[in-house]
Amino acid sequence: MNVSEVASQEITQEKPFLAAINPDGVNSINEVLALSCQRFSDQPAYTSLGRTLTYTEVDRLSADFAAFLQHVLGLKAGDRIAVQLPNLIQYPVVVFGAIRAGLVVVNTNPLYTANEMRHQFNDSGAKALVVFAGCGDRAEQVIKDTPIEHVIVTEVADLHSPFKRLLLNSVVKYIKKMVPKYNIPGAISLNQALEQGREFDHAPANPGPEDLAILQYTGGTTGVAKGAMLTHGNLVANYLQLATHFGDFIGAKKEVFIGPLPLYHIYAFTLHCMLLLGTGNQSVLIPNPRDIPGFVKELKKWKFTGFAGLNTLFVALANNKEFGELDFSQLKFTASGGMALTMDAAKQWEQVTGCGILEGYGLTETSPAVTFNQPGKVQLGSIGIPIPLTQLKVVDDEGVELPTGQPGELCIRGPQVMDGYWQRPDETAEVMSADGWFQSGDMAILADDGFARIVDRKKDMIIVSGFNVYPNEIEDVVCTMPEVLECAAIGVPDERSGEVVKLFVVRNDDSLGVEQIVEYCRERLTAYKIPRQVEFCDELPKTNVGKVLRRALKSPPTAA
Known part of the structure; x- marks a missing residue:
């Protein structure tokens, strides 16, 4: 059955998802992992910092950790x-x-501040934490205020040979000074945990497709991060949808994919921990893609066939002289997601690498993939066509479906759509209809040929280098400053990161300066959320009921 036949099938909301794209009958991540480790046992699975784990090693070590x-x-x-x-x-x-x-995995950004960690751990009710040593000081600050009872700490080279482990961990800790001092009573190292777990056999869990696998946190118009409940069925469905959509273009045991995007982000997770795992391919993980010279040095070691990135990264690499000298003879697949791909970035990447970019679209709430361009069928400027078993429609403000060619809010239905927001039924009801349609908050146009194009965002969300930034979160922080009467945040275009945060501030103390605001934010927000532009004004534009009109701020306000 080809992709177009699968895509046109009647979609049901019953679980498990339709067998048309599931020849092995897998219904959980556990089954995908078991099947892959059996089929591809000696194949390389994951590589970072010069150490490669085979599928057999992933199987053994993850079993040890499960037993622990x-x-x-x-x-x-x-x-x-x-x-x-x-x-x-x-x-x-x-x-x-x-x-x-x-267990249910709560993916947590290592860049989070202590306040962001505290909220996520409390909201999820996490009982245990596995944390990178570089985040240990922040973990120490918040553990006592959360339900976390157990902490496992790992350093960069813990799964390397003893000599290389000592060398790399020492360089990171003492020379690069990337590991601050911390003291977490009762914490255990990952290697100790694996050693202790090795003494037991784990009792295999047997989750169904409806069981929760991951809480993937995302923001909202309230600015409060909430957990999208992604089930085993959601994630397995999205893996199979992508595998069907791309077909033989991603061959079993043939691909070496570069993974610079963080695995705690659902885009990279589904690609590297579902699709590439399920097809027996290798992921080369890049711990710090911001270090472009170091990144390029690592790329020199590989004849890679695939690359997953986003607009910011494509631009940075394409403008690097040494990157342009790499061997791209095997590169056949470049995927873009997380933020809008500019025409200029796409053309520049293809000029340098000889490989076109396939742009897709997705959201945390959809596991994430919804649409993707296909090899040989690319429409630059579009987000592609729906992946199999996915329905799209656009609606007006009253929820009435619009014909093709007219812009409206994009709504999505398919087996990859989340079960809802963790412990937030009211917010779930705001975006999910009774018959399974998810309202994306993005404005789109659907064409007669099936291709979709995003034209605007209905929500006020700002996207900085692929990361979602919610204006209310920034505003809530800045408004705690005594010198601030009120403020509003918007996104403004930026060549490097797509968008940056611009903040409009109404002061009640004229001595307040831009640097004070930035420094205040730096102590309380993750780096990509910090305003890059600050403008003072006499008042903010508002509706008759007092709601700030952020769209009106796109036009220059009256300066103070």
């Missing part, structure tokens, strides 16, 4: 475990181990 969680920590199926790691080979070991134990 069950037998040593006494965690039960359904308990939440927060995972706060950069792109290291420890990540798949920990995440697959947790899932094999029946």
